Amino acid sequence: MRTDPIRDKVAIVGIGASKLSRDGGRSIGALACDAVRAAIRDSGVPREAIDGLSGIYSTDQPTVWPGYVSESLGLSNIVWSNCATPPSANTVSEGILAVAAGACDYAVCYHSKFRWDTVSAAARKDPLRKAPRGAFDPALSMPLVESLGVPNGMFAAFQRHMHLYGTRRDHLGMIVVNNRNWALENEQAVCHNAPLTMDEYMAAPLVAPPLSALDMDMPIDGAMAVVITTAERAADLPGKRVLVEATANAIAGKSDFFFQAFDTYDSYRLLIQRLWDKTGYGIDDMDLVNIYDGFSSLALEWIEAAFDVRGEAGRLLEDSWDAKTGRLLFNGRIPMSTHGGNLGEGRVQGFGHVMEAVRQLRGDAGSRQIAGAQRVLVTNGNNPVNAGMILRAG
C-alpha cells in the first residue's frame, strides 16, 4: 500500500448551500456568496482566517471566479486561489491538496450554477438569464461536429453499451428512480415533492434516444461550498470534522469529448483503482456510494468502475434493485446517493455528492441517515473531467 501525505491529515469542517431552485430570483454571484458564507459560518472559522479560495471554470456555463467571491465577501487574506475544471468534486480536491501542501490553512471551495439561457429554453424569455458571451471549447474539436448540432457522444456510449452487453433502459430507470426516491427525503432537493415511479420513467418520451429528459439532470440556480483545513486545526473547531482518505482525478486516454470520450470510460477505472491503491480499501469498505449522475448513463458507467463489473452493470443493478421501495442497495448493504443525486436534488455538477457524504459522516442526514456510516465513496464527472474521493468519519 502507498503511504500518503494526505490521508487523515486534511478535514472538511464546514458545508453550506444556497437555496436550490429553478428560479431563485438571485444572480449566480449571489448564489455563490450564499453558499460560501453558509459554509464559513458552519465551520466556525473566523472570516479573517480564510486564506484559500477555489472555484470552477465550467465548460458548459460561465461561473464566478475567486476574485469575485473575495470582492463580494471581503475575503482579503487569500494566499492561494484556483479555478478548477469541473465537476464540483474537483474544486474540493484542489482545496484538499492545497491545505495538505501548506499553501493555505483554511480553504473555501465552491461552485455556483445558474439556469442560463444557454442551457434552458425557458430562460431565453428572461432578460436576467443571459449568459456571458464566449464559447468554451477546451478540446478544440467542437467545430468538427457543429454542423451536426454537436451530437452528444455520451448518448452514443449508452447505445453501444446496450449493443455490446444487452443493457436496457429499465437499468437506467433503477438509477433514476432510486435517486428521485431519495430526493423525497431531502428538503432542499428540487424534486423533493416530485415522486417518480418506474412505470412513469419507462413511459417518458425519448428526447435523445435512448435517453429521456428524466435521464438528464435539470439546470437550476444553486451553489454549494465547503471549508477545508488540516485535521489538526479541525480539532480546535466546534463542529464534527470529516477526514479525507484519498482524492484523485484521472485521464486514461481516448478523452476527446466529441470523438472518443465515450469509448470505454477507462478514466473511471483508473480513478477508482487509484483510490483503492491509496487507501487499501475496496468497495465493501464503503457504507455509501454517491455516484455522479449528470446523465443516468454516466452513473451506470461509474457503477461498473466502482464495483468492477465491466459490461455487467445491468445484472448488478437487477440484483441490487428493490422494486417495492424503488431503491438500490448494492451488495445487500450499500445505498447510492441518499441526497437524490443531481437527478433528484438538482444540477450543481456533483457538489451535492460531497455535501451528502459530509452530512452522513457527521450523522446529520436526518431520515436518510445510514446508521454508523464510516466511509463514503464520491464520484463526479465525465471523461476527461472528473474527480473522486473517499471521506471518512472523523
Add this chain to the structure above:
Amino acid sequence: MTCRDGRAARNACDRTVLRGRPFVTNNEPSRIDHDTQAYWEGLRARKLTLARCGDCQHWIHPPKACCPVCWSDNIGHEQPSGDATLFSYLVQPIAPGAPPSVVGWAELVEQPRLIVVAEIVGATAETVCIGARLHLEWVGDGPHFQPVFRQEATS
C-alpha cells in the same frame, strides 16, 4: 450525384443535412486553426483529409500538431479509403413531424478508434446497426460539401 431516392444532390443535402439545425450546416466552421486548416480545405475539394504522422504513420483525428505516439512534429495529411464500420450512433430529432437524422461515429478501417462523426444515410432509426459496414459519400454543392457515411445493406 444523386441521392438515394434519385433527387438531385442539392435536395438530398437540404433534406439530410440542412434541416433546421441550430448550427452552420456547410463546411464553413465557426473556427479554423493551424491544425484543422487542411481538414476544412479538403472538404471544399470533396476529400476527407485527415492528419497522419509522417514518421510512424499513425492517423490523428481530431487533428493535432504533434503525434501522440512518437511525438513527431512531422504531421502530413492523407485521404483514408472511406471504408468504415459503425462504432455507435445517435438518433437526433430534427423537427416535429420530420424523420430524425442518424449521426454516426464511423470507425475507419485504417486504424482502431480512428473515428469520424458524420450523418449516416441509407439507414433509419430502425435499421441503423452498430458494427455495420459504412462507406464515405458526399452531399451538397461545392464548395459546401458534407461527408456522410452510407450504411451498406446487409446480405
